[in-house]
Every structure is written in C-alpha cells, then in structure tokens.
Amino acid sequence: MTIRDRETVLDTDVREVVADAAGAAALLEIGDRLGLVPHIENGQAVTVAGLAEETLVPPEGVAKYLEAMTSAGIMSESTELPGTFTVADDFDQIRYESGYLSWALNANRPFVNNALEFLRDPRAAGKRHTRDGRQVAVASEWMGSKAFYPVALETILKARPSHVVDLGAGTARLLIEILGQLPETTAVALDLDGPSCKEAQAAAERAGMSDRLTVVERSIQSVAEDAGPVAGADVVHAGFVFHDMMPEEEDVADGVLANCRDALRPGGIMAITEAVPFVQNVRERRFSAIVTYYHQQFMRRRLLTEQEWTAKLLQAGFSEVECVPHRFPTGRLFIAKKK
Amino acid sequence: MTIRDRETVLDTDVREVVADAAGAAALLEIGDRLGLVPHIENGQAVTVAGLAEETLVPPEGVAKYLEAMTSAGIMSESTELPGTFTVADDFDQIRYESGYLSWALNANRPFVNNALEFLRDPRAAGKRHTRDGRQVAVASEWMGSKAFYPVALETILKARPSHVVDLGAGTARLLIEILGQLPETTAVALDLDGPSCKEAQAAAERAGMSDRLTVVERSIQSVAEDAGPVAGADVVHAGFVFHDMMPEEEDVADGVLANCRDALRPGGIMAITEAVPFVQNVRERRFSAIVTYYHQQFMRRRLLTEQEWTAKLLQAGFSEVECVPHRFPTGRLFIAKKK
Numbered sequence: 001m002t003i004r005d006r007e008t009v010l011d012t013d014v015r016e017v018v019a020d021a022a023g024a025a026a027l028l029e030i031g032d033r034l035g036l037v038p039h040i041e042n043g044q045a046v047t048v049a050g051l052a053e054e055t056l057v058p059p060e061g062v063a064k065y066l067e068a069m070t071s072a073g074i075m076s077e078s079t080e081l082p083g084t085f086t087v088a089d090d091f092d093q094i095r096y097e098s099g100y101l102s103w104a105l106n107a108n109r110p111f112v113n114n115a116l117e118f119l120r121d122p123r124a125a126g127k128r129h130t131r132d133g134r135q136v137a138v139a140s141e142w143m144g145s146k147a148f149y150p151v152a153l154e155t156i157l158k159a160r161p162s163h164v165v166d167l168g169a170g171t172a173r174l175l176i177e178i179l180g181q182l183p184e185t186t187a188v189a190l191d192l193d194g195p196s197c198k199e200a201q202a203a204a205e206r207a208g209m210s211d212r213l214t215v216v217e218r219s220i221q222s223v224a225e226d227a228g229p230v231a232g233a234d235v236v237h238a239g240f241v242f243h244d245m246m247p248e249e250e251d252v253a254d255g256v257l258a259n260c261r262d263a264l265r266p267g268g269i270m271a272i273t274e275a276v277p278f279v280q281n282v283r284e285r286r287f288s289a290i291v292t293y294y295h296q297q298f299m300r301r302r303l304l305t306e307q308e309w310t311a312k313l314l315q316a317g318f319s320e321v322e323c324v325p326h327r328f329p330t331g332r333l334f335i336a337k338k339k
Numbered sequence: 340m341t342i343r344d345r346e347t348v349l350d351t352d353v354r355e356v357v358a359d360a361a362g363a364a365a366l367l368e369i370g371d372r373l374g375l376v377p378h379i380e381n382g383q384a385v386t387v388a389g390l391a392e393e394t395l396v397p398p399e400g401v402a403k404y405l406e407a408m409t410s411a412g413i414m415s416e417s418t419e420l421p422g423t424f425t426v427a428d429d430f431d432q433i434r435y436e437s438g439y440l441s442w443a444l445n446a447n448r449p450f451v452n453n454a455l456e457f458l459r460d461p462r463a464a465g466k467r468h469t470r471d472g473r474q475v476a477v478a479s480e481w482m483g484s485k486a487f488y489p490v491a492l493e494t495i496l497k498a499r500p501s502h503v504v505d506l507g508a509g510t511a512r513l514l515i516e517i518l519g520q521l522p523e524t525t526a527v528a529l530d531l532d533g534p535s536c537k538e539a540q541a542a543a544e545r546a547g548m549s550d551r552l553t554v555v556e557r558s559i560q561s562v563a564e565d566a567g568p569v570a571g572a573d574v575v576h577a578g579f580v581f582h583d584m585m586p587e588e589e590d591v592a593d594g595v596l597a598n599c600r601d602a603l604r605p606g607g608i609m610a611i612t613e614a615v616p617f618v619q620n621v622r623e624r625r626f627s628a629i630v631t632y633y634h635q636q637f638m639r640r641r642l643l644t645e646q647e648w649t650a651k652l653l654q655a656g657f658s659e660v661e662c663v664p665h666r667f668p669t670g671r672l673f674i675a676k677k678k
Contacts, residue, residue: 112372
C-alpha cells in the first residue's frame with residue numbers, strides 16, 4: 001500500500017482563490033441566516049452555549065457551525081480559553097469579498113432564476129419576481145464596509161458639517177458614525193422604509209444621539225415638492241438612490257437636486273454615490289458589467305455616465321463637480337459644491 | 340468643474356478578484372438559464388440573429404446579453420467580422436471558477452435559505468427543501484472540467500483498459516471521451532437516472548459508439564446483489580457516488596466494492612473520486628469546509644477520511660491503494676489495484 005504524499009503535490013499547485021471565496025461566502029451567508037454573524041463579526045469571543053442562548057440555533061448546530069468556520073480558517077479557537085472562538089484577523093476582508101458574491105449571486109437571484117422570463121416580458125417578470133430587500137441590504141453592507149462607506153465617510157468628515165442630511169439613510173448607520181465623530185453636528189435621516197426608520201430611531205437612542213438625529217419617514221422624491229428635510233444642511237449625502245428614479249422620474253430627480261442645491265448653506269456640498277454603466281478598464285469591467293446588466297435588463301433602470309452626472313449637477317446649479325472613484329468597481333462619488 | 344483622473348487613482352488599487360469572479364459567475368449562470376452557454380462555450384463564432392434562432396431568447400435579449408459579456412471581457416466582437424462574437428481565450432478558466440461559486444451559492448442554495456430549519460429539524464427540512472439536480476450537475480461539470488475530470492481521465496487512459504465501467508456515469512461524458520481515445524475499448528455506463536441514461540445513449544449514437552457503449556439504468560447499490568454490469572472490467576470508475584450511501588448503506592457500499600474487486604480482471608483497477616472531510620492545509624481548507632459542512636449538516640452524509648477509504652478498499656480485497664489529490668480542493672482519487 002502506498003499513499004502518495006499529498007502536501008508535496010499540492011504545494012506546487014496554484015491557490016484556488018475563487019473556491020476559497022465561494023466557501024467563505026456560503027459559510028457567511030449561512031451564519032447570517034442563522035443570526036450568528038452579528039454576534040461574531042466584531043471580534044467578540046463566543047462559546048457554543050453563549051451563542052445558542054442568544055440565538056434560535058440549537059447548541060449542536062452552533063457547535064457544527066463553529067467547527068466548519070474554524071476548519072475554514074475564518075474563526076479560531078483560543079488556546080488559552082478552549083471552547084472560546086473569535087473570527088480571524090482578516091474577517092473584515094472575507095466579509096467584504098463575500099458581499100460581492102452575495103449581491104451578484106444571492107440578492108439578485110430572482111433575475112438569474114427567471115432570466116428567460118425577464119428577457120421575454122420584463123415588465124410582467126418584474127412584478128412576479130422581486131428581490132428580498134433584506135438580502136440586498138446585507139450584501140450591500142458587506143461590500144460597502146470597504147468599497148463605498150470609507151470614501152463617503154471621509155468626504156463628509158473632511159467637510160466638518162454642522163448639519164448633515166442623508167437621503168435614503170436606511171438604518172442611519174453612516175450618520176451615527178458621523179455624529180459619533182463630530183459631537184456638535186446634527187443630522188436628518190430620510191428614508192421611505194418604515195422598519196428602517198424605526199431601527200434608525202432606536203439606534204440613535206442607543207447611541208445617545210436622539211437629540212441630534214431626526215428621522216424622517218418620507219420618499220426622496222418628496223424633496224422635489226418640499227425641501228424642508230434638507231434645509232440648512234452643509235452636506236447632503238445620497239448613496240445609490242438616485243438611479244432608482246431613472247428613467248421614469250428623471251424630472252423628479254432633477255427637482256430634488258435643484259432643491260438640495262437651494263437648501264444647502266453657501267459652501268455646502270452634495271455627495272452622491274452612484275454606479276456608472278459598463279466601465280471598460282480591466283479592474284472594473286467585469287463587476288461593472290453585471291451591475292449594469294442587472295439594472296438595465298432586469299430592473300429597467302438607466303444608469304448615467306460620469307459625464308451625464310456631472311452635467312446634471314451643474315444644471316442643478318452647483319458650481320463645481322468632482323468625480324471620485326470608489327473602491328467598489330463601477331461606483332463613483334460625485335461631490336457637487338455650492339458657491 | 341474638475342473631474343479627478345480616475346485611471347490614475349484606480350491603477351494604484353488592488354484588483355478585486357472576487358468581484359470579478361462574482362460578475363463572471365452571474366453572467367454565466369444567466370447564460371446557462373437562457374440556454375446560450377452551449378452555443379458559445381466551445382469558441383463558436385455567434386451572431387445575435389443566429390443565437391436568437393437557436394434559442395428561446397428574443398434578439399434584443401441576445402444583443403443585451405452579448406453587450407454585457409463583451410463589456411465584461413468574457414466575449415469579444417470580431418474586428419474582421421463585426422457582429423460576430425466569440426468567448427475570450429480564458430473562458431475555460433472563467434467557467435471553471437464559476438463552477439465553485441455556482442455549486443456553493445446556487446446548487447446548494449436551499450440549504451442556505453433554510454439554514455435554521457435544517458439545524459433545528461434536519462430530517463423534515465431535508466424532505467421539504469431539495470436541491471435542483473440540474474443546477475448540481477451544471478456546477479459540477481464546470482468545476483470538474485479542470486478540477487477532477489482531467490486526473491480521472493488520465494488515470495483511466497494510462498491503464499489502457501479493454502473494458503471500462505463507470506458507476507454513476509450520468510450522461511456518459513467521461514466514457515465517450517475515453518472510447519474516443521481508445522478505439523478498441525468497450526464500456527458500460529451505469530446510472531439510476533432515466534433521463535441521464537437516455538442522453539447517454541443518444542450521445543453514444545451521435546459519436547458512433549453505440550456498439551461499444553452499453554447503458555444500464557440501475558442503482559449502484561444493485562451491484563452488491565448482481566455484479567453483472569461490472570463483469571470483466573479492467574477499470575471501474577466511480578466519481579462522487581459512494582458517499583451517497585454513507586452512513587446508512589455502508590454495508591451495501593462494502594458489498595459493491597467487494598463485487599467490483601471480484602469482477603475486475605487481474606491487474607485491473609478501481610478508480611474512486613471522493614471528497615474527504617475538513618482538510619486542514621491552507622490551499623484546501625476553505626472550500627473543504629463548505630463541502631464537508633453541506634454534506635454532514637444538511638445532507639446528513641458521512642465523508643470518509645483518506646485513511647478510512649484506504650482501509651475500506653484494502654478490506655474489499657484490493658492489494659494496493661494509491662491516493663492522488665485532485666485540483667478540486669478536498670477531492671481525492673483513490674486508485675485500488677487488484678493483483
């Protein structure tokens with residue numbers, strides 16, 4: 001009997017980077033569905049019994065999950081405190097990369113699974129097959145952690161605003177981070193989604209910021225009619241929300257932009273993160289293609305180019321527009337200044 | 340107005356390998372659902388009109404898909420014949436990598452989406468939520484193209500068998516490749532799945548091999564009772580099929596192995612590809628973890644270690660067992676020799 005030395009053979013092989021990413025993303029998605037991710041993602045030291053108590057997962061299920069995560073090198077067991085587990089040092093990177101996979105292959109799965117129907121009758125298919133908003137939000141948060149939050153945050157902090165408004169604020173994660181770093185600043189979180197607004201309010205209270213953060217449950221479109229929510233801002237931020245109005249409500253979007261420009265204090269900025277279509281450079285083209293294709297073919301959205309966004313913002317009365325690329329392939333931050 | 344030079348900034352950034360893979364896998368999965376992949380994957384030159392005629396996709400849908408694939412650098416348009424498209428030179432690698440993503444995040448999606456239910460009542464959940472066999476087959480074929488077919492094929496061809504049997508042959512892809520290279524050789528394709536057997540028979544006829552390839556619609560387990568289908572073989576191959584019998588039918592598996600050993604001609608080999616559990620080396624551990632976790636926690640299968648497989652094959656009467664790692668992380672080819 002001979003068993004060929006496996007390590008010798010494998011060491012000469014290339015690393016299977018995509019297989020690694022596939023394994024990690026599946027494990028993280030499972031951890032998310034089980035409600036385990038929030039309990040581990042910030043490096044908390046956890047035990048089987050503790051996690052079972054805090055979630056709906058039975059202890060044996062927790063143990064098997066931690067076994068898989070540890071075997072994968074995504075978590076490790078403490079040598080000093082056996083039975084205690086923490087995520088690996090590169091967990092943030094793993095979760096970030098999993099975001100791309102989760103967005104392309106999970107959040108948008110209804111488009112993949114019903115592709116032929118979408119191509120034959122997009123309108124009817126769009127009504128029948130909708131995405132799960134929570135899956136979109138989770139994937140976006142994972143990607144955004146490194147791909148678009150940092151540049152948006154840095155841009156806003158650099159402006160040192162007295163008052164910030166976030167259009168499409170979701171659970172107000174970005175604003176709470178900003179208010180944490182700028183203790184004199186006030187903010188308005190505007191979002192159409194009721195549950196997100198409730199969670200934003202609760203998060204503000206937990207952070208002791210409810211006196212500085214106002215939550216407004218309202219559509220972004222409403223700002224075209226009533227500029228109240230953006231009044232007196234130094235910074236208005238809007239992340240991946242304007243393209244939802246294109247093409248049908250482009251005039252409404254223009255109205256929102258013009259009202260934001262008018263409502264901003266002199267020297268204020270509007271910071272808009274958007275996806276631009278079919279970017280051709282090698283670093284971005286592959287993910288850009290799926291982002292563009294999903295939006296154009298399946299969501300029937302029109303994505304504007306860098307030139308179109310710049311022209312639109314100048315048209316709205318801003319005096320200067322800067323376009324900063326995000327790490328997120330195909331993502332751009334447009335910084336529009338009011339004189 | 341200033342637009343910062345985007346290329347300058349991006350050139351200094353790292354390549355987003357996982358975002359690239361996510362985009363490619365989503366585009367390939369969509370192409371598979373649309374029925375387009377078979378028409379392009381072998382480098383065929385295609386046009387919008389031609390693809391629309393050969394599939395159910397309307398011309399506009401084909402055009403948009405080719406636009407996305409071309410923009411992603413997965414296909415390109417001919418400069419000599421505008422309107423004619425072919426896949427990029429590295430398409431085989433892209434499809435191969437997409438296989439890992441499609442297996443982990445699409446074929447096994449029922450496990451992810453219903454994870455809590457599986458951990459609380461695995462038996463009931465297993466009955467309610469089943470995988471789509473076609474999705475498993477497509478992902479396996481994409482992975483297998485580079486990850487396990489080549490080593491299995493090479494091993495079998497090297498043995499120059501007069502007669503080969505494939506247990507769980509599916510559509511007999513491997514056998515048809517072998518018979519194509521060994522014109523005197525005969526083969527038996529055994530599979531339980533009726534449609535796969537029909538397709539195997541049709542494929543053999545198309546290849547002019549129906550006189551050399553016999554299709555047997557029967558379970559692998561049946562070989563424990565009736566060794567007829569494996570009689571007189573020089574090589575018996577079985578890819579990822581034995582673990583389906585573990586743990587409940589381990590005695591049946593042992594019976595199959597013993598009958599194969601008895602039925603083989605002297606000097607013949609049995610070549611078994613299997614997944615071994617929770618491999619710890621850095622190259623394999625991440626994908627190995629998800630393969631093992633899916634099988635143990637969600638499919639309630641027991642995966643045997645290298646040592647257990649080797650012992651089992653020796654126990655079945657083979658005189659020598661070699662274990663060869665596949666490129667597929669966690670995959671092993673066991674080559675068991677009969678004296």
